[in-house]
Amino acid sequence: EQQEKWVPRAVNMEIIGTYAQTELGHGTFLRGLETTATYDPNTEEFVLNSPTLTAYKWWPGGLAHTANHCVVVAQLHSKGVNHGVHPFIVQIRDEDTHMPLPGVKVGEIGPKLSFSTANNGFLGFDNFRVPRDSMLMKNAQVLKDGTYVKSRLSKLTYGTMVFIRVMIVTDMAYYLSVGATIAIRYSAVRHQSKPKENEPEPQILDYVTQQHKLFIALASSHAFRVTGQWLWTTFVRVNKALTSGNADTLPELHAVACCLKAVTTRDAASMVEACRMSCGGHGYMTSSYLPILYGITTAACTYEGENTVLLLQTARSLVKAWQKGSKGKPLSPTEAYLMDKSPVPKWENTLDGIIAGFRRVSAGKVQDCVSKIDKLVKMGTSYEDAWNQTSVRLVAASEAHSRAVILATFRAEVSRAAAALSPPLARVLHQLVHLYTVYWALERVGDLLLYTSIAERDVQELQQQYEDLLQKIRPNTVGLVDAFDLRDEILNSTLGAYDGRVYERLMEEALKSPLNAEPVNQSFHKYLKPFMQGKL
Numbered sequence: 001e002q003q004e005k006w007v008p009r010a011v012n013m014e015i016i017g018t019y020a021q022t023e024l025g026h027g028t029f030l031r032g033l034e035t036t037a038t039y040d041p042n043t044e045e046f047v048l049n050s051p052t053l054t055a056y057k058w059w060p061g062g063l064a065h066t067a068n069h070c071v072v073v074a075q076l077h078s079k080g081v082n083h084g085v086h087p088f089i090v091q092i093r094d095e096d097t098h099m100p101l102p103g104v105k106v107g108e109i110g111p112k113l114s115f116s117t118a119n120n121g122f123l124g125f126d127n128f129r130v131p132r133d134s135m136l137m138k139n140a141q142v143l144k145d146g147t148y149v150k151s152r153l154s155k156l157t158y159g160t161m162v163f164i165r166v167m168i169v170t171d172m173a174y175y176l177s178v179g180a181t182i183a184i185r186y187s188a189v190r191h192q193s194k195p196k197e198n199e200p201e202p203q204i205l206d207y208v209t210q211q212h213k214l215f216i217a218l219a220s221s222h223a224f225r226v227t228g229q230w231l232w233t234t235f236v237r238v239n240k241a242l243t244s245g246n247a248d249t250l251p252e253l254h255a256v257a258c259c260l261k262a263v264t265t266r267d268a269a270s271m272v273e274a275c276r277m278s279c280g281g282h283g284y285m286t287s288s289y290l291p292i293l294y295g296i297t298t299a300a301c302t303y304e305g306e307n308t309v310l311l312l313q314t315a316r317s318l319v320k321a322w323q324k325g326s327k328g329k330p331l332s333p334t335e336a337y338l339m340d341k342s343p344v345p346k347w348e349n350t351l352d353g354i355i356a357g358f359r360r361v362s363a364g365k366v367q368d369c370v371s372k373i374d375k376l377v378k379m380g381t382s383y384e385d386a387w388n389q390t391s392v393r394l395v396a397a398s399e400a401h402s403r404a405v406i407l408a409t410f411r412a413e414v415s416r417a418a419a420a421l422s423p424p425l426a427r428v429l430h431q432l433v434h435l436y437t438v439y440w441a442l443e444r445v446g447d448l449l450l451y452t453s454i455a456e457r458d459v460q461e462l463q464q465q466y467e468d469l470l471q472k473i474r475p476n477t478v479g480l481v482d483a484f485d486l487r488d489e490i491l492n493s494t495l496g497a498y499d500g501r502v503y504e505r506l507m508e509e510a511l512k513s514p515l516n517a518e519p520v521n522q523s524f525h526k527y528l529k530p531f532m533q534g535k536l
C-alpha cells in the first residue's frame with residue numbers, strides 16, 4: 001500500500017526525496033540517533049522532534065532546497081517504550097509554494113571539499129505531526145492503538161545501506177574509468193624531457209613510471225566493475241531469499257558489501273588522485289576535471305558508512321567465522337577458505353598461486369587477531385577493550401579478505417567471460433587481470449613474506465612480470481580507455497577530450513575567466529597602486 005502511494009509519485013518526479021539519517025551528533029552509531037517519533041494514538045499520528053542541537057539531521061543530499069519529502073530515520077516511541085530507529089516518510093515542504101512546513105527547520109550545511117551541487121542540508125523538527133502511515137511498515141509496524149509489531153529481523157531497517165554499498169562498488173569502477181581516460185589520453189598528448197639527445201621528446205605515457213601510476217587505475221576499473229556485478233548478483237539472490245523469509249545469507253552479504261565498499265572507495269580515491277598528479281601542473285586545473293573527480297570519489301570513503309567502521313564490521317564477521325570454523329561448523333562461501341588447515345604450500349608465481357597467497361594472508365591475520373583478543377580477555381580485559389586494542393590488525397585482516405575476494409572474483413569472472421570473446425580481446429583482458437594481481441602482490445609483499453612461502457627470488461620474478469606487463473599493455477592503453485566510451489560532455493575535461501586538443505582547450509577555458517575580461521583589473525587602482533605608492 002505504501003509503495004503504491006509513494007513510488008509512482010517519486011518516479012514521476014512529483015515529489016523529490018532524500019535519505020535523512022545522519023545527525024550532527026551521530027552518523028556511524030545509528031542506535032545513538034536522537035530524532036524522536038512518538039506515536040499519539042488519539043490522533044493516529046507520529047510527533048517528530050529534534051530534542052537537541054545534535055539531533056539535527058545533517059548531510060542529506062538535496063535536502064537544503066531541492067527535496068520536498070524525505071525518509072527520516074528516528075527513534076520510535078510508542079506506549080512509553082523506545083523501539084529503536086525506524087524510517088518515516090515525511091513531507092517537509094509545501095508541494096506548491098515549496099515553503100518549509102510549520103514545525104520544520106531546514107537549510108544548507110555550507111561549502112564542502114566537493115559535491116558543491118549536492119545541496120546537502122540540515123533538518124530539525126518541532127512537534128511536527130505526520131500520519132501513522134508515514135512509518136515505512138514493510139517490516140516493523142505500529143498498529144492504530146499504538147501496539148508495536150516487531151520486524152522478523154531488526155537489521156532489515158539497514159537494508160537501504162546494504163543496497164547503496166553494493167551499488168558503490170560499480171560506481172567506483174566508473175569514477176576510475178573517468179580518471180584513467182583523462183590521464184591516459186593526456187599522457188599520450190603530452191611530450192616532456194629529452195632522454196635521447198637526437199630524438200624528439202617522448203610522450204609521457206612512454207615513461208614506465210607513468211605507466212606504473214596509470215595502468216593500475218585502468219585495471220582496477222575493470223576489477224571493480226566485475227566485482228560490482230558479482231556483488232549485485234549476490235545481493236539479488238539474498239533479497240529473493242529474504243522475500244521468502246530466509247535471512248540466512250544476509251550476514252554474509254553485509255560482511256562482504258562492507259569491506260568491498262571500503263576497499264574499492266579507498267583505492268578509487270587514491271588512484272584518481274594519482275591520475276591527477278600524473279598530469280603534472282595541468283592536473284591541478286579545475287578544468288581538467290580531476291580535482292572535482294577526486295572530491296567526488298573521496299567522499300565515498302565516508303558516506304554510506306565510514307570506511308574504517310565498515311572494515312571493522314567485516315572483521316567482526318571474520319572473527320566470528322574463525323570461532324565457528326574452529327568448532328567444526330560450516331562457514332559461508334566467501335569465508336570458507338579461513339579454515340584451510342593444509343600446510344602452507346610451495347609458493348607459485350601464478351594467478352592462482354597469488355590468490356591462494358592472499359587467502360593465507362587473510363586467514364593468518366584473522367587468526368592473529370583472534371589470538372590477541374583471546375589473550376587480552378584471559379588477562380581480564382573486557383571483550384570491547386580487547387577488540388579496540390586489536391582494531392588496527394582487525395582492519396588489516398578485513399582489507400586482506402577484501403583483496404582476496406576481489407582478486408579471485410576478477411580472475412574467475414574474466415576467465416568465464418573470455419570463452420565468448422575474440423582471442424585478442426581475451427588476451428588483453430587477461431593481461432589486465434595479471435597486472436592487477438601482480439601489482440597487489442608487490443604492494444603487499446611484506447604480508448606475503450609473513451604468511452606464505454614466497455621467497456626473494458619469487459619477488460624479483462614478480463617484479464619482472466609486472467614490468468613486462470606494463471610493456472605489453474602500453475600499445476593498447478589508449479584503445480582501452482576509448483573503449484570506456486565516455487563522451488567528452490561527460491568527461492568535461494580540458495585534458496581528456498577525444499580529439500586531444502589539450503593546449504587549445506586550456507587556453508580557451510582560461511580566456512573564459514572573468515579576470516581576463518579587462519586588461520587592467522580594478523584591484524590595481526583600488527589596492528595595488530596605492531600600495532606601490534606607499535599610500536596603503
Ligand SMILES: CCCCCCCCCCCCCCCCCCCCCC(=O)SCCNC(=O)CCNC(=O)[C@H](O)C(C)(C)COP(=O)(O)OP(=O)(O)OC[C@H]1O[C@@H](n2cnc3c(N)ncnc32)[C@H](O)[C@@H]1OP(=O)(O)O
Pocket residue numbers: 019021022027028029030031061155158159161162164167168171250251254302303304305306309313316317320
Ligand atoms: C541515499 C542515496 C540514494 C540514491 C539512490 C540511487 C541509487 C543508485 C545508486 C548509485 C550508487 C552511487 C551513489 C552516488 C551518490 C551518493 C551520494 C551520497 C549518498 C550518501 C548517503 C549516506 O551516507 S546515508 C547514511 C549512511 N550511514 C551509514 O552507513 C551509517 C553507518 N553505520 C551503520 O551501518 C551501523 O550503525 C553499524 C556501523 C553497522 C553498526 O550498527 P549497530 O551498532 O546496530 O550494529 P553492531 O555493530 O552492534 O552489529 C549488530 C549486528 O548487526 C549486524 N549488522 C549491522 N549492520 C547490518 C546490515 N546493514 N545488514 C545486516 N546486518 C547488519 C552486524 O553484523 C552484527 O551482527 P552480529 O551481532 O551477528 O555480529
Ligand SMILES: Cc1cc2nc3c(=O)[nH]c(=O)nc-3n(C[C@H](O)[C@H](O)[C@H](O)COP(=O)(O)OP(=O)(O)OC[C@H]3O[C@@H](n4cnc5c(N)ncnc54)[C@H](O)[C@@H]3O)c2cc1C
Pocket residue numbers: 018019020021022025026027028029058059060061115120299302303304305306307308309312
Ligand atoms: C558527501 C556526503 C554525502 C552524504 N550524504 C548523506 C545522506 O544523503 N544522508 C545521510 O543520512 N547521511 C549522509 N552523509 C553522512 C555520512 O553517511 C556520514 O558522515 C558517515 O556515515 C560517517 O559518519 P560520521 O560523520 O558520524 O563519522 P564518525 O563516525 O564520527 O567518524 C569519525 C572518525 O571516527 C571513527 N570511528 C567512529 N566510530 C568508530 C568505531 N566504532 N570504531 C573505530 N573508529 C570509529 C571513524 O573511523 C572516523 O575516523 C553524507 C556524507 C558525505 C560526506
